[in-house]
Amino acid sequence: MTLQVIDPKQPFQSEYQPAINDLLKFLRGGLGENLHSVYLYGSVARKTAKPGKSNIDVIVVTKRSFSDTRTTLLNTIKWRFQQSFKHITEVSIKTVLSSEVATLESIFSWGFQLKHCSVCIYGEDLSECFGDYEPSWEIAKHWNMDVEDWLAVYRNRIARSSSAEEQIKAQKIIAKKLLRASHSLVMHRDKKWFDDPTECGKQFLRFHPEKTVDIERLNILLMDRAIPKRSVVGILDSFGDWLVKQYKKTEFRIG
Incomplete structure (x- = not known):
């Protein structure tokens, strides 16, 4: 496809x-x-x-x-x-x-x-x-194997942000990255590609319904309001760490 x-x-x-x-x-x-x-x-x-x-x-x-x-x-x-x-x-x-x-x-x-x-x-x-592309692990890993680096950078930016505007901008960027990376993790199984971060999260949950709360929290970060920094960092540390490990496991398995 x-x-x-x-x-x-x-x-x-x-x-x-x-x-x-x-x-x-x-x-x-x-x-x-x-x-x-x-x-x-x-x-x-x-x-x-x-x-x-x-x-x-x-x-x-x-x-x-x-x-x-x-x-x-x-x-x-x-x-x-x-x-x-x-x-x-x-x-x-x-x-x-x-x-x-x-x-x-x-x-x-x-x-x-x-x-x-x-x-x-x-x-x-x-x-x-270039010819037509099919959903593949090669595409997913190229665009998202750097998610661990993104997490480190934006965790620091959010923690050091000095205004609500600065924090909102940072939390929206990393939330979009994580939602897109979540679907890319299952793209080779889903056989589809989505760019809209909300849709990415929705499709990801078809394969990982146990992560519903995490996806809901990431969607909250997309809103134009500052969330308590401790809560944002908690989301990045929990779901982000899980996502990074999943990418490494899948790369080891698929190569």
């Missing part, structure tokens, strides 16, 4: 199309002929973004490095969005060379990202270099 791709013909939400047009204008003006292609991923690409809550996530592919002007260009774009598009909470931009994308080594990284999680909005669509 092959995984679904995001329909590139489905129009973007009207609240986001002006921002997408502005983004492309700045990238084309700043990079010129060095710009190879541009992709959206995340909720804006899936047309499920919520104004005032959703980021716009972008992948910029260039023909050559632009490390000398990268920081200035990206900061200018982010400043522009803060001024003109108040309903977009943040602009996240990843950059990569075209020569690094279309390679055998990138099958489970850039290949999967562009094929099943992104929409090309400008230039030559490199996702066409």
Whole structure:
């Protein structure tokens, strides 16, 4: 069973199309002929973004490095969005060379990202270099074997956060990571791929109903309110530790 791709013909939400047009204008003006292609991923690409809550996530592919002007260009774009598009909470931009994308080594990284999680909005669509993907342990482990590192980083960020806003941002990021990683753990059995974190948790419970309370607590962390730090750390330590061990067990078993 092959995984679904995001329909590139489905129009973007009207609240986001002006921002997408502005983004492309700045990238084309700043990079010129060095710009190879541009992709959206995340909720804006899936047309499920919520104004005032959703980021716009972008992948910029260039023909050559632009490390000398990268920081200035990206900061200018982010400043522009803060001024003109108040309903977009943040602009996240990843950059990569075209020569690094279309390679055998990138099958489970850039290949999967562009094929099943992104929409090309400008230039030559490199996702066409890759065939259809099937749910597999190779995909799951590539995207989630780093969950132990994420837990350490965000446990520390939450513990050290000095404001409710800072804590909420951190707890939402790690909750999304854990919910997605939970479903990826069973993806090779479920034969499906989900990006929405709530749906990931729901599907995971079909295989691990004993973890219902943990998934409910992670969903609470997605809300726009600060949870007592001790409770958040407790969730990360209990379910996070279990998840890390399960990934190691599965990798040992499947290889």
